[in-house]
Structures are given as C-alpha cells and as structure tokens.
Amino acid sequence: MASVHCSRGLTVPRSSLRLAPRITPIIAWTAPFSTTPAVSKVAGAPKKAFQVIGRHIRRGKVAQNSKKKPQIVRAKKPQPGQRKAFRKRIQLSNNNAAVVDGLPVLEAETMANKENLCRMVGLPDKLVDQLRALEAFKPTQFWGLFRKPHMLVRTETVSLMERLNEAATQKQTLRTVLTGGKNSGKSLMLLQAMSHGLLNEWVVINIPEAQDLVNANTEYSPIPNSSPLQFFQPAYCLALLQKIAKANGEVLKQYKLSKDYSELQLIHLPEDGTLYDLAAAAKEAEFAWPVVQALWHELTAVPGRPPVLVTIDGLSHLMKQSAYRDPSFHIVHAHDLTLVRLLVDALAGNTAFANGGAVLAGTSRSNAPRSPSMDLALAQVAAEKAGEVAPSPDPYRRDYDARVYEAVRNVDVLEVNGISKLEARAVMEYWAASGVLRSQVNETTVTEKWSLSGHGILGEMERAALENSRL
Amino acid sequence: MKSLTTSARNQQPRTETESEDASAGSLIAGSRKGPFEGVTHVRPMPVSPSYFSREPHFTDSIVRLATLLHRYQNLPVVAPDQERKPQLWKTLLEYRVYSGEPIKALQYSRALSIVKRLHQIDPKLMPAEVKDALVDFEKDIDPFSNVPKPIPVDRFGRAVGVGRRKTSTARAWVVEGTGEVQINGKPLNEAFGRIHDRESAVWALRSTDRVDKYNIWALVEGGGTTGQAEALTLAIAKGLLAHEPALKPILRQAGCITRDPRAVERKKHGHVKARKMPAWVKR
Numbered sequence: 001m002a003s004v005h006c007s008r009g010l011t012v013p014r015s016s017l018r019l020a021p022r023i024t025p026i027i028a029w030t031a032p033f034s035t036t037p038a039v040s041k042v043a044g045a046p047k048k049a050f051q052v053i054g055r056h057i058r059r060g061k062v063a064q065n066s067k068k069k070p071q072i073v074r075a076k077k078p079q080p081g082q083r084k085a086f087r088k089r090i091q092l093s094n095n096n097a098a099v100v101d102g103l104p105v106l107e108a109e110t111m112a113n114k115e116n117l118c119r120m121v122g123l124p125d126k127l128v129d130q131l132r133a134l135e136a137f138k139p140t141q142f143w144g145l146f147r148k149p150h151m152l153v154r155t156e157t158v159s160l161m162e163r164l165n166e167a168a169t170q171k172q173t174l175r176t177v178l179t180g181g182k183n184s185g186k187s188l189m190l191l192q193a194m195s196h197g198l199l200n201e202w203v204v205i206n207i208p209e210a211q212d213l214v215n216a217n218t219e220y221s222p223i224p225n226s227s228p229l230q231f232f233q234p235a236y237c238l239a240l241l242q243k244i245a246k247a248n249g250e251v252l253k254q255y256k257l258s259k260d261y262s263e264l265q266l267i268h269l270p271e272d273g274t275l276y277d278l279a280a281a282a283k284e285a286e287f288a289w290p291v292v293q294a295l296w297h298e299l300t301a302v303p304g305r306p307p308v309l310v311t312i313d314g315l316s317h318l319m320k321q322s323a324y325r326d327p328s329f330h331i332v333h334a335h336d337l338t339l340v341r342l343l344v345d346a347l348a349g350n351t352a353f354a355n356g357g358a359v360l361a362g363t364s365r366s367n368a369p370r371s372p373s374m375d376l377a378l379a380q381v382a383a384e385k386a387g388e389v390a391p392s393p394d395p396y397r398r399d400y401d402a403r404v405y406e407a408v409r410n411v412d413v414l415e416v417n418g419i420s421k422l423e424a425r426a427v428m429e430y431w432a433a434s435g436v437l438r439s440q441v442n443e444t445t446v447t448e449k450w451s452l453s454g455h456g457i458l459g460e461m462e463r464a465a466l467e468n469s470r471l
Numbered sequence: 472m473k474s475l476t477t478s479a480r481n482q483q484p485r486t487e488t489e490s491e492d493a494s495a496g497s498l499i500a501g502s503r504k505g506p507f508e509g510v511t512h513v514r515p516m517p518v519s520p521s522y523f524s525r526e527p528h529f530t531d532s533i534v535r536l537a538t539l540l541h542r543y544q545n546l547p548v549v550a551p552d553q554e555r556k557p558q559l560w561k562t563l564l565e566y567r568v569y570s571g572e573p574i575k576a577l578q579y580s581r582a583l584s585i586v587k588r589l590h591q592i593d594p595k596l597m598p599a600e601v602k603d604a605l606v607d608f609e610k611d612i613d614p615f616s617n618v619p620k621p622i623p624v625d626r627f628g629r630a631v632g633v634g635r636r637k638t639s640t641a642r643a644w645v646v647e648g649t650g651e652v653q654i655n656g657k658p659l660n661e662a663f664g665r666i667h668d669r670e671s672a673v674w675a676l677r678s679t680d681r682v683d684k685y686n687i688w689a690l691v692e693g694g695g696t697t698g699q700a701e702a703l704t705l706a707i708a709k710g711l712l713a714h715e716p717a718l719k720p721i722l723r724q725a726g727c728i729t730r731d732p733r734a735v736e737r738k739k740h741g742h743v744k745a746r747k748m749p750a751w752v753k754r
Contacts (some may be wrong), residue, residue, distance in 0.1 A: 021693070028677060181660075181661070183660075198555060392578060405628070418658075433602075442680060443683055444683055445681055446683075447649070447650040447682050447683035448650075448677060448682040450650065450671070451650045451651065451652050451673065451682060452660075452666070452669050452670065453659070453660055454658030454659050454660030454661060455658050456659075457660055460660045463666060464666050467666065
C-alpha cells in the first residue's frame with residue numbers, strides 16, 4: 001500500500017505524513033526446526049569468527065589478516081525517504097542568481113500575443129504557488145539556477161495559446177498530443193498551457209506523471225458490478241482532488257453546485273455548496289472517486305462553468321497494460337482503471353466539454369514504455385497534417401492494441417522541437433543577465449550552443465551552457 | 472668475379488669433334504696453335520685498379536666525381552636564391568647498405584660535398600655523365616614528391632574531408648552555411664550523448680570561430696563514441712581547410728590536423744593482456 005502523498009509531496013516534510021507500515025523482522029533466537037546439528041556454545045568462551053565443522057570445513061568468515069581491523073565510519077544515515085525527497089526537490093528560486101529586470105510578468109493574454117514572441121516572461125508568485133500545487137514543475141528542469149522562474153514564449157507557445165483561446169470562446173475541445181525530441185520542452189509547453197489556463201480562470205487538472213497511475217504504486221479497488229471489472233484508485237483520486245482544490249480554489253468557489261449530491265453521503269459537503277466545497281468534501285479515500293466523478297460531471301456536462309484544461313505528461317504509460325492484477329491475476333489494461341478511462345475518453349473526444357476546454361497530453365522520450373499503436377496513430381496524424389503518405393501498421397507486429405489506437409486516432413499533434421536562433425538568443429541573454437552564463441552573447445556563441453544542442457533543443461542548450469553551474 | 476675479365480676467357484671453347492678435325496687438319500696442314508697463344512695474362516685481371524682496396528666502388532665513385540668536377544668546374548651554377556627542386560642525398564648508413572662497403576664518415580662527407588657542388592650546375596647545362604654519376608648518391612625515395620592531393624570544393628560548394636581516430640572513420644562534407652550539423656542523418660544531440668563529444672566533433676569550427684559560417688553533413692562509422700567524435704574533428708578540419716587554407720596554423724594549434732596514432736595495443740602471448748603478466752606462482 002502506498003501513501004496518499006506521493007513522493008513529490010515530500011519536499012516539505014510534514015508530521016502528518018502517512019508512512020507505509022513497515023514489516024519489522026521477528027528475531028527468533030532458537031529456530032523451531034533445523035537440519036544442521038546445533039553447535040553447542042560454551043558460555044564465556046571467546047567468540048570465533050568461524051565455526052570448524054569438519055577437518056577441512058569451516059563455516060563463516062575467515063579473516064585473511066586478523067590483525068587489521070576494518071575501519072568503521074559511523075556517519076549518520078539519512079532518514080527513510082530523505083534521499084528521494086532531496087532528489088525530487090523542486091527549487092524555484094536562487095538568491096545567488098542576479099535579478100533580471102525589465103522582463104514582462106505573465107498576464108492572461110501574454111502568451112497568446114505574437115508581440116511577445118522570443119521574449120522571456122516571469123511567472124507571478126501566485127501563479128507559481130498554483131503551479132506548484134499542480135506539480136507542474138519537474139526536478140529535471142533548471143529552475144533552481146535563477147532568482148525567479150521565467151519562461152520563453154516561443155512560436156509553438158503562441159499557436160497553442162491561440163488555439164486554447166479559440167476552444168474557450170467556441171466551447172469546443174482542443175485535443176492535442178505534444179510530440180518531439182528528447183528535452184525539447186514538451187513538459188514546459190504543458191506548464192505554459194497550465195499557466196495560461198490558470199490566468200484565464202480555467203479549471204486546470206494536471207496528471208504530472210502518468211506512470212503513477214499504472215505502475216501499481218498506488219492502491220486500487222474494484223468497482224462492484226462492473227463488467228469487465230474496473231478499478232478505481234482511491235488514494236490517487238483523493239490527492240488529485242486536493243490538488244485541484246488547492247490550485248483552482250478561487251475559480252471553483254465562484255460556481256454553485258447544479259444538483260444535490262446527498263447520495264454521496266459527504267458529511268463535509270454543505271448544502272448549497274460550491275464546486276470548491278465538492279472538491280474539498282472528500283476527506284477519506286473511499287469517497288474520492290465518486291467525488292471526482294461528480295466534479296467532472298459538474299465541469300464538463302453543466303453549462304455555464306469555466307473551461308477545463310486537462311494536462312497529462314508521459315502519455316504512453318496510459319496506452320498499455322498496467323501493472324495491476326485483477327482477482328484472477330490477469331493483467332489489468334490501463335483503460336480499465338476508471339481515472340485513466342476518464343482521461344482517455346476526454347482525449348479521444350468521447351466526452352463532450354459543455355464549456356469548452358482542452359486535453360493536452362505530452363509524450364516522453366526518456367521514461368516511455370513502448371506503445372506501438374499510439375506511435376502509429378500519432379505518426380499517421382502527423383503525416384496527414386504534413387500532407388504525406390500515412391504509415392500503415394507493420395504486418396509482422398502482434399502487439400498492436402485496438403483500444404489504444406481508437407483513443408489516439410483522432411487527436412491533433414503538435415510537434416515541439418528546436419527553437420530558432422532568435423529565441424535561443426533571448427534565452428541566452430536571460431542566462432547571461434542572471435549570471436549563470438559567463439560568455440558573451442553574440443551570434444557566434446548563440447549559434448555554437450544552438451548547433452551543439454541539435455538545432456536548438458532547449459534542454460540540450462541548457463545542458464551545454466549551464467551544466468557546469470548546476471549542483 | 473663479375474668485375475673481373477680474363478684474357479683466357481676470350482679463347483674459343485673447343486669441342487671434341489673440332490679438336491679431332493683440327494688435329495687431323497694440323498697433321499695435314501701443320502698450322503696448329505700453341506697452348507698460350509693470344510693469352511696476355513696468366514690470372515684474371517680486375518676491371519678497376521681499386522679492386523684490392525677496402526672500398527673499391529666508393530673509391531671509383533670518388534675518382535669519377537673528382538674527374539667530373541675537374542672537367543666541369545667552369546660550367547655556370549644556379550644562383551643560391553633561385554628556386555630549384557630540392558634533392559635529398561643518401562645518408563652514410565644508407566650508402567653503406569647500398570654499396571655493401573665499410574665506408575668511413577669523413578670520406579663520405581667529402582664525397583657528398585663534391586656531389587652537392589656538381590648538383591649545383593645549371594640543370595639546362597648539366598652533362599649526362601654528371602647526372603649519371605649522381606644517381607648513386609640520390610635517395611631512393613623522393614619525399615618531396617609525396618604531396619597530399621588538394622581537396623577540391625565542388626560546384627555545390629562542398630568540400631569533403633576524411634578523418635580517422637582509433638577504429639573510427641569519418642567523412643565530413645563542409646558547406647558554407649548557418650551552423651547546422653547532421654551526423655549520420657541525426658543532429659548532434661542524438662549522435663552524441665556527451666556534451667564533450669559534441670564539442671570535440673565540431674572543435675575545428677569552434678576553435679576557429681566558424682561555427683555559424685558552415686554547415687556539416689557527416690558520415691561516421693566504426694569504433695565508439697569518443698573515436699567517432701575525434702575522427703569527425705579531423706574530417707571537419709580537412710574540409711574546412713579546403714575552404715580556408717590559411718586556417719592551417721590555427722587548426723594545428725587546436726590539435727585538428729595531426730592524426731592521433733594511438734590505438735589499442737595488441738595482446739602478447741605469455742601476457743594476460745597487452746602488458747599484464749600472470750601472477751607469480753611458487754612452483
């Protein structure tokens with residue numbers, strides 16, 4: 001059983017942390033049954049390092065050089081989970097970095113405005129808190145080198161934000177999968193979309209790591225009378241609700257519930273409550289899934305509500321068999337997990353968003369299980385978009401998955417790749433102003449970093465330029 | 472005995488039938504030759520008077536050179552500032568091997584000074600016998616004729632350079648451009664995981680501040696990542712030199728000209744690896 005709080009929540013250690021019960025070893029001094037004859041031990045005799053069983057047989061460690069005593073260094077060991085918390089910590093500011101003045105602060109329409117192309121924009125503190133609550137920042141990103149978080153408005157950003165605006169005004173659903181090379185900024189594009197949504201009073205739901213849903217690290221329980229048998233993940237759903245409530249609280253408080261949810265038997269839900277009350281009402285994991293369903297219904301089916309933005313990172317984890325087992329020990333398909341089903345239905349376009357919205361899913365190039373059907377569907381969409389001949393399935397493969405193919409077949413694909421030299425220059429000037437890049441920023445250095453990073457792959461540029469300053 | 476001729480050798484060999492006929496005829500005609508008729512020397516005579524000296528070939532050469540110098544010392548020589556195809560002469564050791572004679576260093580240096588003086592005669596007026604005499608002293612191989620072929624820049628503006636390191640071979644097509652790099656059809660970050668390798672691949676451009684002036688399209692094969700990256704360094708440098716030959720000293724200083732000859736040392740028998748010996752065992 002895993003705890004409610006996932007590992008990223010460990011950044012701030014809390015006393016109320018629920019730890020998994022540890023199995024303490026039972027130390028039995030006398031074995032109840034043994035096949036080897038008991039060696040009689042004379043009390044007070046000097047303890048030997050080994051036992052002499054036969055003439056040539058010795059058991060135990062025979063010291064090669066008994067005069068040399070091993071040096072034992074007694075350092076204080078870190079507490080359980082402390083190392084992981086350190087590894088996964090997210091540092092968003094650095095007082096050693098120089099303050100960069102004169103950059104615009106992100107507002108509702110900043111990223112949809114073409115005038116801001118190739119500019120770095122700062123994130124306001126309130127937004128940073130919301131994004132932190134949504135776990136939008138990743139420990140692999142280089143936030144900790146700078147005084148305040150800033151991000152680049154790139155061409156793809158503007159086009160994506162324009163489409164988000166369009167979806168909101170026309171009450172349509174934008175369903176897009178972000179593809180592109182490793183380290184090219186797909187997760188950051190999701191973060192930008194989330195920022196845009198939060199600033200424009202959307203309701204933002206984020207799945208920061210899709211693998212957490214399927215790798216069987218969070219508890220699950222079957223939904224009775226479902227066929228085929230489906231499962232919900234109470235702890236994850238509860239944590240998700242808490243995150244939604246924390247990040248979108250102000251928006252959710254503006255909307256009253258459309259109907260009576262007394263059948264859910266939520267004692268914390270006041271009558272005539274708001275959406276926030278609903279999201280915050282589930283205090284116990286058992287009630288989390290029905291509340292998620294209710295909230296989802298309120299957001300998507302009831303008109304007059306804010307648009308919804310769902311972001312998923314690491315999509316291919318949702319497009320395969322999960323690591324869960326059903327009671328007959330068959331592997332459970334990821335789409336038979338109700339929360340995953342909800343997300344995948346939204347991505348596939350099976351869920352109508354009454355108030356408009358978007359489902360953005362980012363693929364990953366580093367932690368991505370193989371999902372040939374998803375790859376095929378995305379390649380076909382991309383080829384159609386480019387006006388090329390769409391690839392056909394490999395007739396010699398057997399691991400195609402029709403459910404996955406159906407889910408991804410109708411999405412849109414946004415390819416995120418290298419940035420232009422103009423954008424690279426804006427980023428490098430920001431680095432130089434922050435004091436992390438010591439070289440001059442001119443055409444030569446910009447091109448140098450740009451080509452070293454495989455034609456402007458942003459993460460690789462950071463590696464090439466800032467790796468030395470990273471802790 | 473090649474150098475010797477004998478007067479006896481000049482006699483006609485006689486066959487049995489001839490001798491019988493002759494003896495028969497002589498009996499009739501009475502015209503029989505004596506046994507040493509036409510023979511001037513009893514023993515074979517050496518061709519050269521220096522045959523019995525310590526180094527007959529060399530002595531002959533010196534005599535010949537001295538004679539030629541005496542004969543042609545008034546011929547005009549090339550001016551010292553005049554450009555001329557450089558000529559290398561055999562070293563003492565090489566000449567010793569060539570002639571098979573135990574020549575002394577002082578003697579050889581004296582001979583060489585005559586050779587060099589004769590070589591200064593204007594090539595247009597150089598007599599054939601002098602040329603002939605100098606051939607013995609010329610080096611067998613002419614290192615000056617081993618000139619690398621200049622790399623052409625083709626009509627599309629491409630220059631292809633080849634580089635090697637360890638077991639890797641790289642070919643790089645260098646074109647004027649904007650700093651795009653493709654290696655085996657992949658951008659730099661996919662071709663090399665390590666930043667260090669990426670930097671060494673384009674080091675020729677970086678060290679000369681030309682990263683934003685050229686595009687690279689390269690093929691690499693063999694070896695590992697380090698070898699491939701450093702093979703690319705050389706390949707790109709050579710392609711770059713085709714465009715800008717004046718960069719050679721800078722590139723040499725940056726280490727982009729010289730092929731690194733180090734390679735894996737072979738394993739030897741009796742050794743565990745190239746150098747490692749098996750542990751000593753008592754008996």
